[in-house]
Amino acid sequence: MTRPLREFVHAFGLLLYTRPEEPQLLAQGGALLRTLVARDDWLPEAFAEPHPEYYRQYLLHADSTERFSVVSFVWGPGQATPVHDHTVWGLIGMLRGSEFSQGYVEREGAWVPEGEAVRLQPGDVEAVSPRIGDVHRVRNAFDDRVSISIHVYGANIGAVRRHTYPPEGGRRLFVSGYSNTLLPNLWDRSAELRSAAE
Ligand code: FE
Numbered sequence: 001m002t003r004p005l006r007e008f009v010h011a012f013g014l015l016l017y018t019r020p021e022e023p024q025l026l027a028q029g030g031a032l033l034r035t036l037v038a039r040d041d042w043l044p045e046a047f048a049e050p051h052p053e054y055y056r057q058y059l060l061h062a063d064s065t066e067r068f069s070v071v072s073f074v075w076g077p078g079q080a081t082p083v084h085d086h087t088v089w090g091l092i093g094m095l096r097g098s099e100f101s102q103g104y105v106e107r108e109g110a111w112v113p114e115g116e117a118v119r120l121q122p123g124d125v126e127a128v129s130p131r132i133g134d135v136h137r138v139r140n141a142f143d144d145r146v147s148i149s150i151h152v153y154g155a156n157i158g159a160v161r162r163h164t165y166p167p168e169g170g171r172r173l174f175v176s177g178y179s180n181t182l183l184p185n186l187w188d189r190s191a192e193l194r195s196a197a198e
Contacts (some may be wrong), residue, residue, distance in 0.1 A: 004042040006186040008032055009061050009070065012152065016067050022089055026127045029152065030091055034125045037093035037150055043072060044184050048096075050076035050146045056179040057151075059158065061186065066156040071178075075099065075147040080139035083111055083165040084174060088154035089129040094120040097140065097147025101126060104135040104165065111135060111165045120149065129154075135165060 011032050020028065047058040053076075061070040075097070083104050092101070102117040114133075119141060120126060128134055140147045153160075158178050163171040 001042050002044065002184050002186050003192075004036055004039060005060060005070070005184065006189075008036040009063075009186060012068060012070075013063065016063075022129060022131060025154075026089060026091065026129070026132075030125045030127060033091050033093040033150065033152060034123065037095045037125070038123050040096050040122065043095065043148070043150075046182070047072045047180065047184060048074060048146075048148055050074050050079075051179070052076060055079045055081065055140075057176060058180045059178040060150075060184055062156050066159070067154070069153050069156045069158070071151045071153070071157060073149045073151050075140035075149075077145055078140060078143045081137055082174075083135060083137045085130075085134045085163050085165075086128055086153065086157075087130060087134065087160055087162045088157070089131075090127065090154070090157075091152040092120065092126045092128070092138075093150045093152075094122050094124045095148045095150050096122060097142055097145060098122075099138055099147050099149055100141050101136050101138045103133050104137065105133075106135075110169055 012029060015028055047060060056074040058072045060072055099120050100117040103114045104111045105114040118126060158176060162174050164174045165171050
């Protein structure tokens with residue numbers, strides 16, 4: 001049942017054809033993502049599998065010209081990211097469970113938490129970017145169950161040089177990988193077309 005994801009990818013591509021400024025892109029793209037995560041009946045099981053030790057990132061779609069990518073971020077119980085940046089805009093939509101995102105700012109050469117962590121509940125959407133705040137640490141809000149969020153980035157995020165910010169200071173080069181080697185098949189609409197022809 002990949003139709004909601006296919007419709008999202010289609011609409012997101014059309015939005016990018018209009019070359020919106022970032023505020024408009026995050027607002028309109030955020031609304032599309034909110035529609036996608038308003039229902040939790042479309043993510044194939046293979047892209048929802050946690051790993052006992054590490055959070056997983058499954059590529060769901062990479063735009064043919066790498067204008068954007070869509071990833072399912074699967075948290076095992078208690079799992080967390082390091083403090084990291086993105087260097088491109090990102091949208092995070094909560095699909096299942098819940099996560100905390102804690103923003104960080106640089107003060108006197110050190111990256112420190114800024115304000116309260118944001119708690120995302122199913123259906124919620126959050127944005128990051130170098131313009132609005134790009135450094136955060138994210139964790140599963142639950143110690144006893146899996147949480148899943150759907151991320152959209154303004155690039156093929158698996159091909160972006162970015163950074164983690166270790167507690168001892170400085171920053172380290174970071175390129176995130178993908179946990180999957182296969183992609184969901186968004187493009188086989190033959191069953192739909194056959195039944196519509198009857
Ligand atoms: Fe992030």
